[in-house]
Amino acid sequence: MNFHTGRSQDPEKLEPTRICVIGAGYVGLTAAACFSELGHEVRCVEVDAARLAALSRGEIPIYEPGLDELVTRHASTGRLSFTDDMASAMDDVAVAMLCVGTPPRSDGEPDLRQLARAAATAATAATRDVALVVKSTVPPGTCEALELFVGGQARDGVRVRVVSNPEFLREGRAVWDFFNPDRVVVGADETDLARVVAGLYPPSWPLVECSRRSAELVKYASNTFLAVKISFANEVAALCEALGAETDKVLGGVGLDARIGGAFLNPGPGFGGSCLPKDLSGFIAVAESAGRPAEVARAAQRANDMALASLAGKIESALGTLEGRTIAVLGLAFKAGTDDTRFSPAVALVRELLLRGAHVRAHDPIARVSEAGLSQVADPYEAVHGADALVVATGWAEYRDLEPARLRHSMSGHVIMDAVGVLAMEPLRDAGFDVYGIGRGLATSFAPVLWRPLEWMLDAGQPSGVQNP
Numbered sequence: 172m173n174f175h176t177g178r179s180q181d182p183e184k185l186e187p188t189r190i191c192v193i194g195a196g197y198v199g200l201t202a203a204a205c206f207s208e209l210g211h212e213v214r215c216v217e218v219d220a221a222r223l224a225a226l227s228r229g230e231i232p233i234y235e236p237g238l239d240e241l242v243t244r245h246a247s248t249g250r251l252s253f254t255d256d257m258a259s260a261m262d263d264v265a266v267a268m269l270c271v272g273t274p275p276r277s278d279g280e281p282d283l284r285q286l287a288r289a290a291a292t293a294a295t296a297a298t299r300d301v302a303l304v305v306k307s308t309v310p311p312g313t314c315e316a317l318e319l320f321v322g323g324q325a326r327d328g329v330r331v332r333v334v335s336n337p338e339f340l341r342e343g344r345a346v347w348d349f350f351n352p353d354r355v356v357v358g359a360d361e362t363d364l365a366r367v368v369a370g371l372y373p374p375s376w377p378l379v380e381c382s383r384r385s386a387e388l389v390k391y392a393s394n395t396f397l398a399v400k401i402s403f404a405n406e407v408a409a410l411c412e413a414l415g416a417e418t419d420k421v422l423g424g425v426g427l428d429a430r431i432g433g434a435f436l437n438p439g440p441g442f443g444g445s446c447l448p449k450d451l452s453g454f455i456a457v458a459e460s461a462g463r464p465a466e467v468a469r470a471a472q473r474a475n476d477m478a479l480a481s482l483a484g485k486i487e488s489a490l491g492t493l494e495g496r497t498i499a500v501l502g503l504a505f506k507a508g509t510d511d512t513r514f515s516p517a518v519a520l521v522r523e524l525l526l527r528g529a530h531v532r533a534h535d536p537i538a539r540v541s542e543a544g545l546s547q548v549a550d551p552y553e554a555v556h557g558a559d560a561l562v563v564a565t566g567w568a569e570y571r572d573l574e575p576a577r578l579r580h581s582m583s584g585h586v587i588m589d590a591v592g593v594l595a596m597e598p599l600r601d602a603g604f605d606v607y608g609i610g611r612g613l614a615t616s617f618a619p620v621l622w623r624p625l626e627w628m629l630d631a632g633q634p635s636g637v638q639n640p
């Protein structure tokens with residue numbers, strides 16, 4: 172059993188296929204290395220010169236556990252290669268996977284220009300009939316539109332068809348997720364094409380075969396649901412604070428219901444990263460353009476927008492003011508296990524604290540951020556030195572081991588805000604800290620909890636028209 176793939180070293184035997192993977196980011200590089208591991212010959216095209224140079228030197232430009240081992244192994248045998256030359260990469264290739272970015276535009280709709288450019292270049296370079304497999308996350312209808320867009324660009328006699336095969340991997344666990352998928356979704360409007368793409372994966376993996384727009388919507392709807400779950404968890408946590416209920420127990424109890432499940436039910440600074448916010452706004456835009464306003468998704472988005480301001484407000488009220496205060500922020504990545512800081516709530520919090528006049532000193536074990544006014548240090552104890560408050564903004568496991576006495580000795584203030592729920596509160600309180608969390612640690616008034624039910628009970632004295640047995 173391999174630790175990162177969760178699979179035996181001898182994967183199921185597949186018909187080896189030559190694949191061109193376009194884009195060597197979190198999705199493309201993982202797919203390229205993992206398809207090589209499955210026995211396919213993979214040529215990976217990357218336009219970013221620095222990224223390509225790193226790969227050519229045998230360096231992995233992103234942090235993803237287990238990926239370096241796979242890339243090194245298959246690059247050394249030549250089963251996996253990297254280039255910026257689409258023509259050589261597409262030569263005699265029947266399957267090309269588009270793994271380029273689809274970032275949000277300022278209006279929240281997805282920017283599909285990288286995808287259109289990559290697809291057009293690949294279609295032009297194709298030397299035989301080819302399936303362009305869209306792994307990037309795109310709105311429903313994109314694959315059909317892309318086929319029309321690139322149709323006329325291929326050389327005579329070459330047919331280009333487009334298939335949807337959305338990617339569900341989670342950063343920080345990408346290799347494991349590739350080899351242990353909850354489902355492989357293949358959206359194709361022709362059965363022969365669906366077979367070709369499904370045949371790249373082991374037959375024992377769970378497969379959903381459907382139309383292209385259904386496959387695209389599986390991905391959008393899944394991420395939207397996850398976003399809704401996170402916003403709902405934060406709403407319950409806020410209610411727990413107001414009512415004096417125990418957030419961990421409440422959300423833990425809710426999550427034990429098999430119909431609900433405990434994943435993504437943790438309160439925190441809101442969702443971020445390169446996927447959930449963008450896919451949620453993409454889902455809303457698509458729903459609106461289809462004349463079906465996505466009210467639930469919109470509410471989740473509004474709640475998420477409020478989460479950050481509410482967190483900054485709590486830190487501010489715990490300190491009285493943020494003006495001139497020094498805050499140590501531990502964690503900058505959008506979640507633990509990755510170096511990715513795109514749309515990171517931790518970085519957004521840093522910006523908000525700076526905006527409100529604080530000095531911010533940050534630490535992250537892996538992620539690096541260049542932000543005016545932010546100083547980033549290599550050790551968490553260096554970050555807290557002389558700080559008025561400590562905020563844990565990314566749930567790295569190593570922050571659990573911070574020693575309360577050492578923190579107390581280093582910091583000048585006594586406020587700790589654990590926005591991600593990784594710290595044990597009692598030892599910190601025993602060391603003299605005021606410790607806050609999301610859904611935890613606030614003084615509460617029990618009056619509203621008691622008065623309303625009591626009023627309702629007192630109504631029992633009034634005639635209700637309902638006879639007691």
Ligand SMILES: NC(=O)c1ccc[n+]([C@@H]2O[C@H](COP(=O)([O-])OP(=O)(O)OC[C@H]3O[C@@H](n4cnc5c(N)ncnc54)[C@H](O)[C@@H]3O)[C@@H](O)[C@H]2O)c1
Nearest residue numbers: 194195196197198216217218219271272273289307308338
């Ligand atoms: N990151 C995730 O966790 C994740 C998970 C599932 C799906 N997705 C989706 O997958 C897509 C890619 O995401 P990512 O995080 O890997 O993005 P990324 O930005 O890390 O990687 C994209 C790569 O494509 C390269 N590229 C762009 N145009 C190119 C071209 N014409 N030719 C060759 N290379 C080109 C870029 O230089 C970059 O290296 C997005 O649509 C995203 O929503 C991401």
